[in-house]
Amino acid sequence: MYRPLTAEPATAAELAAVRPDLLPRFTAGLPGARAAVLTRLWRGLAHDPLPWVERREPAPDGLTLRLRDGRLLSGPVPDPYATDAYVTVVRLDGRAYDDPARLMTALEVPHGAGLAAELDHSAVSLALSRANRVEDGPRWPVSGWEWERRVVDGHPYHPNCRSRPGFSVADQLAYAPEHGPVVRLGLAPVGAERCLVSGDWPAELRDGGRVLIPVHPWQAEHVLKQTPGHGPEARPLMSLRTLEIPGGPHVKTALSARLTSSVRDISVGSIAASAALSAFGESLAARSDGLLHITRTLGAATADSPELAAMLRESPSVYAAGDERVVPVAALATTGLPGDPAWSAEFARLALTVGLRMLELGVALEAHGQNLLVVLSASKAPVRLVYRDLADIRVSPARLARHGVPLPEGMPARILTDDVTALRRKLFGSLVAGALAGTAGSGRALGAALGEAVRDLPRTPDLDALMGEPLPTKALTLMRLSPRTPGDQWTNLPNPLG
Known part of the structure; x- marks a missing residue:
């Protein structure tokens, strides 16, 4: 039933080169990863207002979607709140599909080819994440990054839960939080006259008349095409572009790669508004009778570009x-x-x-x-x-x-x-x-x-x-x-x- 698309053999080949010890677990985990992504996709097919779905009809063993071209798409009773991979097969005009990317390709709907490629990448990336899973056992994490490393499967409902099309296998192992890496941030020196700074930008991130903007190393290599110098070590968090400096703040960096749905850069407008929003957040928290804290933005800076910007935010751990x-x-x-x-x-x-x-x-x-x-x-x-x-x-x-x-x-x-x-x-x-x-x-x-x-x-x-x-x-x-x-x-x- 299953024939691999582009992402699976490419990922396996890369993995064999950089981490061959993970290859058996990766291969064994592919069916489960495909089912996890297929479950998320079936949720969307069953509930999203898709223009090429004419109507949805309950069936004795699930749900049938009648498409505008007359074909029938059928699967199990959808639970839009389920987080387990309960969908293993969906049938299109009687033909069984256990792979979300091949199903999307077979549907032949507008923009389906692009989504199929993303689904393919999501499944193999998820299998990679699961193959390198770290088990804490009975010990509960202490650090924030350790908690965030536990979220191996990503978004519980997005079919692109692990889609990282701009990232190689080596990139994912080096930068993705579920793999637990240590990341060395870059520091891009920019003349203060070229920078928009909001809030208090710390002295340790200034060099005379220059502002030192923390840069994600992937961004430095693939977008800025430069090596901006050696910054602090940090641990990536769930959003991937936000990192935790041990004992210090969280750093939100620009990351111009498509992750899940959107490109993760930081708009100039967000930098300009950050101080006002942070102060507003503090005033909100004061009205919560102690039930809510909102992390403060300590400072933000941009070189007038969404591709070179950063925010410093206090760690949520200060509220424990x-x-x-x-x-x-x-x-x-x-x-x-x-x-x-x-x-x-x-x-x-x-x-x-x-x-x-x-x-x-x-x-x-x-x-x-x-x-x-x-x-x-x-x-x-x-x-x-x-x-x-x-x-x-x-x-x-x-x-x-x-x-x-x-x-x-x-x-x-x-x-x-x-x-x-x-x-x-x-x-x-x-x-x-x-x-x-x-x-x-x-x-x-x-x-x-x-x-x-x-x-x-x-x-x-x-x-x-x-x-x-x-x-x-x-x-x-x-x-x-x-x-x-x-x-x-x-x-x-x-x-x-x-």
Whole structure:
């Protein structure tokens, strides 16, 4: 049934050259990796508003999609909140496909060839990540980067969960967080007169009249075509372009490679607004009754280019005290804690309390599993949240005004909206359909946790919408098949609360 596309033999050949010890585990892991990506793709095919799907029909053993050209695509009953690889085969007009890239090629839809190549790369890259998995055993990580290394499979719902088309095997081993590397950052000296600096740029990153901008080594080699010098050692985090300096801040670097969906550079506008957004974040946290901390941006700089820019952000670990641990929500599934329904309900209650309170105030957080972290007590109870990276929040001036909160100067226009649909999509799509769903691991478990959590929450129009309307989420597959459509596209999922 399966014939390899380009990425698999190329990856195997590279791996044989740079890490031959991983080749047997990589090869053995390919079927499971293909199933994991196929599961994510089937989620998108079953739920995204794809223009070439005429209708979706329940079948005795699953779901059938009737395509506009008359063909039938069938697979198992889709659980849009499942995180296990439960889809092993999808059938197109009776022919079985266990490989997501070959299925996408066979569909012959607009822009499908490009997505097929990305799916091919996603599957082999995922197999590589799993082949080099580090097991902590009973020991819980201490450092933030160790927690983030545990997120081996990447995004729980994106079919491009491990797509890194600009990265060779050697690049992935050298720079991807799940492989646990130490990365040596570069320092690009730029004349201060050419730089836009926001916040406090530290003295150790200045050299006379020059600003030293931290540069990811991949960016230096492939985009800037230079070696900008030796900077500090750091550990890559989940976003790959953000790195943790041991004992110091997190450094968000420009990385002009397509990862999952988008190119990871840093816009000049983001640098200009970083200080205002950071101060705004501090004011938000002050209104959370101690349940939310937002990491501060310490400084940001750019040489007037999205390809040469960096932000320094405080580490989330500063918000832990004593025996507390700060854990990225994406890593919670590796702890075993979500297997306890009472713990899951308690975590959902905390997350919804904070998210809905901020939304009522006028701020919709993009609280997905990467941006959102939870502080666990010594007994492993969820006690408060930490949020990082305010770049993609949405802010409602009208809601702020209703609560007597002035809109700060310098806020980017693109994040301002009073559209209630846009505000709820931002929060519900990231927090509920993303962070909480990925932690729960199935629609049934998510519904149970939410059902317990909402009983104790004050009723508001936003909560009523969450409880009574379909759950919005980004149409990730549609977005990859719509390269000329800017911005996010959305779909609705069955409400897990029934």
